[in-house]
Amino acid sequence: MSEQQTMLTSSEIASIWTNYMNDSMSKCVLSYFLNHVEDEEIKSIIQFSYNLSATHIEKLTSIYNEEQMPMPSGFTENDVNINAPRMYTDTYMLTYINHMAKVGMLAFSGFTSLSARDDIRNYFIEGLNESSKLFERSSKVLLAKGLFVRAPYVAYPTKTDYVDSKKYLSGLNPFSNKRPLNMVEISYLYMNIQTNALGSKIAQSFAQASPVEKIQKWFLKGKEISQKHIQIFTKALLDNDIQPPVSPDVCITDSTISPFSDKLIMFHMALLVTAGIGNYATAAAASQRSDLILNYERLSLEIAQYAKDGSDILIENGWLEQPPGTKDKDLLTKKKNTVD
Incomplete structure (x- = not known):
């Protein structure tokens, strides 16, 4: 063959x-x-x-x-x-x-x-x-067009260094000073601010277009989650005296007539949520300050629950297309025994 x-x-x-x-x-x-x-x-x-x-x-x-x-x-x-x-x-x-x-x-x-x-x-x-x-x-x-949002600029490093204390990994104690963010941590905070900013706009546009109240509320909740996460990531940068990048004008109009089916916009948001969970997992793995890791983990749980709520809506309306799967062998056996 x-x-x-x-x-x-x-x-x-x-x-x-x-x-x-x-x-x-x-x-x-x-x-x-x-x-x-x-x-x-x-x-x-x-x-x-x-x-x-x-x-x-x-x-x-x-x-x-x-x-x-x-x-x-x-x-x-x-x-x-x-x-x-x-x-x-x-x-x-x-x-x-x-x-x-x-x-x-x-x-x-x-x-x-x-x-x-x-x-x-x-x-x-x-x-x-x-x-x-x-x-x-x-x-x-x-x-x-001057619309590309660059990551924050910081001073160039002047020497190669090594971690000399386990305190480098700390960050949960509110009574102790957190070490400055490293470049890797800054880059992921920047990325997740940008993705949430766009996600917030997408959620708003889908909310104002859908004629179904339950779907509208789900998208508005997604917008609120995105905005809350932006604030958390922004604070981490500001606390380190780093000005977060400003997103370009990606405004939406005031149209309330949806260009897309509810099935499509629900699927689309689910796709973005899945990508977001992946981004958070990567950011958590790459970050070394414990407070950042904890934030990514707890925020991942929040958007995972949000995704579950969206899946429930898709299933209720018969919109969730099932990926290719395998046969349930136990069920096949039971059916065979029933026939016999």
């Missing part, structure tokens, strides 16, 4: 399923952006991103057909109304794409590491390269 005839592994099936769900959602969002963007330079970035998602859908569809597996439902043109009134500014669209390019780079690198078959691995490597190009192109436009 040739390499190309080898069956897909569970990890490869999971990866292509996740990729299909994400790109089918992105294609809907980007089609709406394309219908409303005014700045030609930003439009070219959106078009490039849209073309990537559309190409991915075509390639994944081909893989599903070749493997004779059922296609995910994902999201279609029925989940977007491109003619809905304008809800997002051009600046928001560009900032959004830049952020989602980062999410894409992380996702494709993970998919690549989980893939063994040559054609699947090469597909994901190509996707990683494309996400990198999208991040590069969108970053250049953000920089050119």
